[in-house]
Amino acid sequence: MTENGQTDVPCVELRQVEQRFTTRKGGNVHALGPLDLTLRRGEFLSIVGPSGCGKSTLLDILSGLARPAAGQALLNGQPIRGVPDGVGIVFQEDASFGWLTVENNIAFGLKRRGLARDDIAARVEHALDFMGLRRFRTSYPSQLSGGMRQRVCIARTLVMRPSLILLDEPFGALDQQTRLLMGDELLRLWRETNATILLITHSLDEAVMLSDRIGVMSARPGRLIKLVETGWPRERDSTVVSSPHYGDLLSEIWAPLRAESNHHMAANNA
Numbered sequence: 053m054t055e056n057g058q059t060d061v062p063c064v065e066l067r068q069v070e071q072r073f074t075t076r077k078g079g080n081v082h083a084l085g086p087l088d089l090t091l092r093r094g095e096f097l098s099i100v101g102p103s104g105c106g107k108s109t110l111l112d113i114l115s116g117l118a119r120p121a122a123g124q125a126l127l128n129g130q131p132i133r134g135v136p137d138g139v140g141i142v143f144q145e146d147a148s149f150g151w152l153t154v155e156n157n158i159a160f161g162l163k164r165r166g167l168a169r170d171d172i173a174a175r176v177e178h179a180l181d182f183m184g185l186r187r188f189r190t191s192y193p194s195q196l197s198g199g200m201r202q203r204v205c206i207a208r209t210l211v212m213r214p215s216l217i218l219l220d221e222p223f224g225a226l227d228q229q230t231r232l233l234m235g236d237e238l239l240r241l242w243r244e245t246n247a248t249i250l251l252i253t254h255s256l257d258e259a260v261m262l263s264d265r266i267g268v269m270s271a272r273p274g275r276l277i278k279l280v281e282t283g284w285p286r287e288r289d290s291t292v293v294s295s296p297h298y299g300d301l302l303s304e305i306w307a308p309l310r311a312e313s314n315h316h317m318a319a320n321n322a
Contacts, residue, residue, distance in 0.1 A: 061129040063216055063248040064091035064114060069123035070273070071109050082273040084109050086123060089267065089276055091216075091250060096242055098251040098259035100305060101269030102313050107252045110274070111220050114250065115141050127216065140214030140247075144221035148193040148204050155180065155189040158207045165212075179207040182244075183237070199230040203237070210241060219251040223258065231255070232290045235262055239289060256309075260301045261292055268308050271315070278308045 070085035084106035091097055099107050112118040113125050116135040125132045127139070148157050158179050162172045180186045183203045193201050202222060209217060219238075223231045239262060242249055253259050259266045260282065268278040282301055284292060292298055 061093075062090045062126075063093045063095075063128065064089070064250070065124075065126040065129075066090075066113075067124040067126070069110075069113065069120045069125055071106065071113065071118070072121040084113075084272075084274045085120075087274065087276055091248060094246050094248055095264045096239075096249045096251070096262055097265045097267060098253055098263040099267045099269060100253060100256060100259050100309060101274060102271045102309070103254070104272050105269045106272060106274030107269060108220060111141075111218050111250070111252055114216075115139060115218055138215045139218065140209035140212055140216070141218045142202075142205050142209050142220070142222045144224040146193070146198070146201050146205070146225075148201050148208075150193050153190050153192060154185055154196075154204055157193070157204050158185075158211055161208060161212050175211040175213075179211045182210065182241070183207040197230075199226055199234060202226070202234065206238070206241070210245070213245075215247060217247050217249045219249065219253075221253055222251075224254070231258065232261075232293075236289045238262065243286060256302055256305055257293070259305065260298060261290060266301075266305050268305055268312075270312050277312065278305070280304055 066087055066089040068086040068088060070087070071083045073081045073083055075081060087110070099110065101107055109118070113120050114127070114132065116132050116139070127136050149160065152160065155176055159172050159176050162175060180189055183206060185200070185203055185207060188196060188200065193204065196204070206222070223234050226234065235258060251259070251262060263282055264284070266280045266282065267276050268280070269275065270277045280301065283297070
């Protein structure tokens with residue numbers, strides 16, 4: 053135990069994790085690993101890497117949607133088997149339910165879990181306020197912008213009170229201005245909930261702005277080739293983009309990523 057009474061067991065630990073797939077033609081694809089990674093409790097970690105390097109495969113393993121071909125994936129010190137409790141996932145694609153209003157979208161998981169009506173109502177009201185959705189509570193997703201629909205999806209995850217939030221390019225379809233604003237909202241959510249967040253992103257800017265640490269992955273089979281500590285204070289927002297340190301961090305993660313991408317392209321063209 054730590055001095056503040058919290059367990060010192062990492063939130064997530066990957067030990068020599070590998071993933072392989074068999075193609076329809078019977079070929080074998082080595083998609084991921086071996087990969088070692090520890091995700092500290094309460095931190096914000098982003099993963100960047102070339103397309104096809106296994107970032108989403110990694111998320112599938114952590115969410116319990118897939119089992120690794122080799123190695124161990126641990127959540128709170130226990131092997132991940134099936135979809136674990138306490139894990140929330142937000143995808144890039146709009147995952148709101150078009151036939152439900154905003155408030156019923158947010159309440160969907162709570163109702164399936166069988167919580168008391170008063171508890172559901174209290175959690176939904178808090179999420180509506182927290183995500184700035186109160187005046188849209190009776191609207192349907194088709195009546196909202198892309199950014200607002202993603203707020204609904206994040207709110208639906210938030211009300212479940214996950215200790216680990218997995219984000220797979222959640223703002224990938226949004227314009228740059230909206231991405232910055234949603235990044236600020238995400239940082240506020242992270243601070244107020246003390247959740248551990250793992251973000252998969254193709255945006256180096258997004259990774260640098262949001263993260264405590266950034267992991268850079270190699271081309272397939274995806275391995276972790278660099279871990280960068282950003283050094284940002286916990287109380288931060290999108291204004292860090294104007295900091296000289298921001299540019300330094302971009303260069304630090306772009307250098308290995310560029311080298312890896314060039315090496316991969318050269319190998320494919322050989």
